[in-house]
Amino acid sequence: MSEQSRFMLVVSPLMENSPAFDRAAALAKAADAALHIVAFDYLEGLATAGLVNEQALEQMRVGYVERHRQWLEDQARPLRKLGVHVTTEVVWVANPLKEILIHLKEQPMAAMIKALEHESALSRLMFTPLDVHLLRECPVPLHFVSHVLHALPRRIVAAVDPFHRDGRYAGLNDRILREAAKLASICNAQLDVIYAHDLSSIGAAEFGFDNASAFFSSNAAKKLFDAQGEAFRDLAERNDIPAENQHMILGDPAKVLSSYADAYDVDLIVMGRVAHRGIGRLVGSTVEHLLYKMPCSVWVVAPESLEG
Structure with a gap:
């Protein structure tokens, strides 16, 4: 900077x-x-x-x-x-x-x-907290601080979704990695990149199957997994992320990121924000899951355009 x-x-x-x-x-x-x-x-x-x-x-x-x-x-x-x-x-x-x-x-x-101001689930149902409004509308990187172990982060994780099917966010993953790499350099911190992919969120109908069990028992799931892995490696390599710092983990993104952050004493997770059916959300999961349940602080990167 x-x-x-x-x-x-x-x-x-x-x-x-x-x-x-x-x-x-x-x-x-x-x-x-x-x-x-x-x-x-x-x-x-x-x-x-x-x-x-x-x-x-x-x-x-x-x-x-x-x-x-x-x-x-x-x-x-x-x-x-x-x-x-x-x-x-x-x-x-x-x-x-x-x-x-x-x-x-x-x-x-x-x-x-x-x-980060922790709000109860009931409170969030009654009204939208300021933090969620900021997450949806803030035009600059937004750092919500909570669960601080070190004033200056020592371990940083970038959460990406290279298989996002909305073309409006084609460059968001690269922005996330650039921002994370810049932070890691400033803080002299270790940087890992995680792609937490959840095949269960993919509709079987997209691939011509009448039900999910037929999809997952076919070769289509393996082909999709391989394609996701290739997209993730391409993204990481063009951003100079070493292979040993690349982690592709199967599971619900919120649970994967939370478990990883807890197990490895992660100080900061860098994520991107996308618009989803008019509701502000983060790549891979809901605002509530990622903001209020993460055991570490988060750094949110907005797309180039805030329209969505």
Whole structure:
């Protein structure tokens, strides 16, 4: 990354520290990049308090924002001593998603970093969390930080799907590997590439079979497996991934990636985002499976075009 690169760290409005601070600082230091820390404040109780007049409410809001600004400066001070160029900002806004996207448009960033906010399954059924909205709409690489073992990642995995049948995403796997390789180089980390393929997700009708059992008992499944393997090797080789770091594993992608990350103490998984029937998702599985069940942090790469 160039000297002009900047990372944006989005932090909680509650003045809470998190591992995302350490990860953002470590990445910025290793990449020789600047770090912009921003909090999008909006406290419902403070914003709608009905027992005081509007002037008093405004003074309370201004006071809270100023306290938060000073708190961010306190967090930034030790990072600056490490040689990281850090700027801070606090914005009072009811719709953080819209403001984040405006910031990213007006202030180009190499990546956005944010602590993953774990939501219950019931909560996700009731409304769409900010993290999922960001995953669908963020135009730059998006790093959700959770389960941090090392501030600077030591083991990175790139998850690819070279057999994706939607031509709109033909170049996404190469982008994932380029991004992962760049991160691995910055962090001096080991990089492995995984293609978790799930034949059960393929409709037998696509291959002229009336039922799945006929498909899997035929040579068609073997031919498909061989074709997938060839596509995966071609992808890895043209991106200079050594054979010993290539892993093609049969199984549900979410389970494969989660098990691999847990077994090998993976710090970070780099994945691509694709549009699927109008619903934001990641290559190979659902947002919920991959975001909320992974035992490590994730780095999400968007396609060249966000339309889909």
